[in-house]
Amino acid sequence: MADQPARTAGPAPDKVRLRRELTTDPGRLTCALLLALGATAAALALPLLVQKIINDFSAHRSLGPDIAMMCVAAVGGALTTAVSGFLLARIGERMTYRLRIRIMDHALRLPLAVVRAQGTGDLAARITSDALLLRQVVEIATQLPLAALTVTCTLLVMVWIDWVLTLVTVLSLAVLTVLVVLILRRLKDNVTGQQNAVGRIAQRFTADLEALTTIKAYRAEPVAARALAADAERLRAISLRGARLGALIPAALTLGNQLAMIAVILTGGARLAAGDLGVAAFAAFLLYLLQTVPSVSTLATGFGRLQSGLAARDRCNELLALAPESDPQDAGRTAPVPLPGAPAVVFSSVSYTHAGAGDAALRGISFSTARTGLTAVVGPSGAGKSTTLSLIDRFIRPSSGSISVLGHDTRQWPLDALRARIAYVDQAFTLLEATARENLQLGRTTRASDGELAAALDAVGLTEDIARLPQGLDTPLGRESDLSGGQRQRMALARALLSDAEIVLLDEPTSQLDGLNEQRFRAVVQDLAATRAVIVVAHRLSTVQHAHHVIMLTGGTVVDAGDHPTLLERCTPYRELVASQRVPAH
Ligand SMILES: Nc1ncnc2c1ncn2[C@@H]1O[C@H](COP(=O)(O)OP(=O)(O)OP(=O)(O)O)[C@@H](O)[C@H]1O
Known part of the structure; x- marks a missing residue:
């Protein structure tokens, strides 16, 4: 029976699951959430304290304790906001770190044909722009419930102050919510399109940089630049559509808030005139209404940014869903012993x-x-x-x-x-971006001694070339200190010599290889x-x-x-x- 195609060979890899990613450090997450709750409570207390100050002022009572409590609420709120923000950022960084490691490790284990089909630039975009978008999910995923809690608590306090005004507020905010949900639905598709376009442009740019010598030799810079500009134009167009949709969210927010404000002032004014509402309560209500605005904005824009994060997660999962080239049963299998004489x-x-x-x-x-x-x-x-x-x-x-x-x-x-x-010397005599020493030892299970390295370099005639490098065997290769085609070829052969x-x-x-080195090559091969x-x-x-x-x-x-x-x-x-x-x- 023939081998299965490599594409279906490996086990189904683990996908990125945001809930699991967010809860890997439950202690810190709980701490961050509690602090954020503290900040929310402090923010909720402020308008009530204002109401108390107005009442105490009218009743000629001492304002000292009220002002002290306001200071504690304000400073405490600011401090807890800062610390919880830092803790959430830390959780986000760790999640992005784990995700990048997983994606890079997985990409290295994909079959060669799959990597070529995906494109190296597009794969690289998953650990750069996609990972950054995904990172912001941590903040948003914790901000959203807190914002929802703030809005709910504020509304409850508002009901307690005056239920009629609260009803007017809720109806106005409902109009806003419908508008924002309609916009968000279209935003996720747009963000996926943007990330795919970023991947395409990264892919073409990487390929062009790899082929830069040929591009320069054939004066093809304008041709390459035109193709890149066309990709950039596609990205610009799709990003512009996204920006249009995104710009509608603050517009809907402003509209909803202004609607709520006008409706509350008109209704509140009427109730004030009718004697159904006191001045202090009306002032507190207005402060709560103003305080709801940022939380409602956080909710609306947070859902928008969450869509970007979810689109990035989908792209990462798309990559992680590609089966690696090793067989699922490899993990539990012991290697066979070579048959003598076969x-x-x-x-x-x-x-x-x-x-x-x-x-x-x-x-x-x-x-x-x-x-x-x-x-x-x-x-x-x-x-x-x-x-x-x-x-x-x-x-x-x-x-x-x-x-x-x-x-x-x-x-x-x-x-x-x-x-x-098996030792394999490919047509490109590929060297990794690593030192000459590391490059030589790629195929080894044990570290080669200096003597073994020197013998291998001598056998392929590379001793002097390596000695001339700025740090000899410890010179990092691939950027400033690259080797010639023939030297790379001999390095690759020395690597095979040193392998087990x-x-x-x-x-x-x-x-x-030139004539002399070809003779040397033949001797090494013999x-x-x-x-x-x-x-x-x-x-x-x-x-x-x-x-x-x-x-x-x-x-x-x-x-x-x-x-x-x-x-x-x-x-x-x-x-x-x-x-x-x-x-x-x-
Ligand atoms: N990645 C690929 N996708 C599709 N077809 C391929 C691919 N690689 C090779 N081929 C085709 O398979 C056939 C054998 O290619 P292969 O590279 O093995 O030939 P080769 O004898 O090594 O050629 P050369 O001496 O020119 O390197 C060719 O017809 C080639 O066009």
């Missing part, structure tokens, strides 16, 4: 079609490679050589057929254990092949004519396999390939 790699009737490609890249290929020695995979461009290597390292999985590594089907190997057995892997895969390893299985994909046949085994691929099928002289003699496509390279026959 071939390093066996392909049995393996076919593979790239996602989105019409034709199969490989059609039922079968071959095996010995436990030690050099195997060369050759063939014209597009024959399927790189696809073959990708299948061995399980970057992709066969559409049909099976592959075994060191005597076990690749499906029986936990992914990590399989890759620990029994199988070494080399994709196009000599394209950037050394490697003495104790490991080395599988090389190469166009330059001069480097593989000493291979113990050559597999000739054409159009996704193995047309022949054998050693160099045998293939030269009996395989016409191989002879033609060799002739096209003008390599001496012997």
Whole structure:
């Protein structure tokens, strides 16, 4: 049976659940909420104290205790607001931190094809702009219940002061609520659209920066800038629609508040004239009404910002819902022990079609490679050589057929254990943004000694190049201190030399080497092949004519396999390939 496509291989990942995220630190959250409640109580007490001051003033009573209580309420309210705000910010920062770590970790574990399809820039936007939007949810999620509580408590006190005026207030606020709910419904879709547009622009910009040398060489800055400007224009247009919707919220708030104010003043004035309401009570009522305004605003704008946070959460969950490449059962599985004497790699009737490609890249290929020695995979461009290597390292999985590594089907190997057995030198000779030392030790389970590092650098002829770097082996690579193409290639080979892997895969390893280094490369590969299985994909046949085994691929099928002289003699496509390279026959 063929492997399942990588897309469905992994377990369903855990989604971002806001309630769980908010309650991971219940102690601090409770503290923040209690302090915020204290601040709310202080704010609620102030108008009642004003009413008391007016009454005491009219009755010629001492105002000292009233003023002292007002000071305590004001200062206490300010302090508790500050401390609860800080505690909530802390909870928000921790949530964003956890979320970023989870998203980055998950993105690194996605299948290569899925990462390419998503786009690196768009993925990066999830930990930048989406995470920031999500962070504000903490504040809002706690502000909203408090604002609702403030409004409810205020309304209750208002009912106690004068129920008729309260009814007038509630009816006016109801008009406002209907308007705001209608706006908010449309706002969430708009925010999702904005975040997707941010992702698209980040994706194109990242891709352009990666291709900057080519863009400059072909004077394509205007072309690239035009495409970026078109993305920016799409983002501007959708953000503008969002801004229009957003601007309607304060407009609705102002309208609702003014409506309430006018209605209360007219009704209150009439009740005052009729003697149904005292001046002190009316003043307190008006203060409460004014105090309700910020809480109602918090409620309305908070729901708006919550929509942004929810849209960001959805985008993060979309990413977390992508299955990682490892199998669900990998976690509980022990790695098989390599079978003594079994071939390093066996392909049995393996076919593979790239996602989105019409034709199969490989059609039922079968071959095996010995436990030690050099195997060369050759063939014209597009024959399927790189696809073959990708299948061995399980970057992709066969559409049909099976592959075994060191005597076990690749499906029986936990992914990590399989890759620990294989060193892979890719076409780009990729170096991480890390020191030369860290780059060299990527494939190792134990730390390499200085002696081992020096021997590997010497074997690939890099000793002097690394010594010339500002901090030698401890120089961070990738920014100011980058290496040339050939040096990167030799670093990648030294990394393979230092790894513990029994199988070494080399994709196009000599394209950037000069004559001297190519000879050195051949010597290193021969050394490697003495104790490991080395599988090389190469166009330059001069480097593989000493291979113990050559597999000739054409159009996704193995047309022949054998050693160099045998293939030269009996395989016409191989002879033609060799002739096209003008390599001496012997
Ligand atoms: N990511 C991909 N999506 C779709 N098709 C792909 C992808 N990668 C390779 N192919 C197609 O699969 C076929 C085999 O490609 P592969 O890269 O394995 O060939 P190759 O022999 O290594 O070529 P080259 O020597 O030019 O690097 C080609 O027809 C190629 O167009």
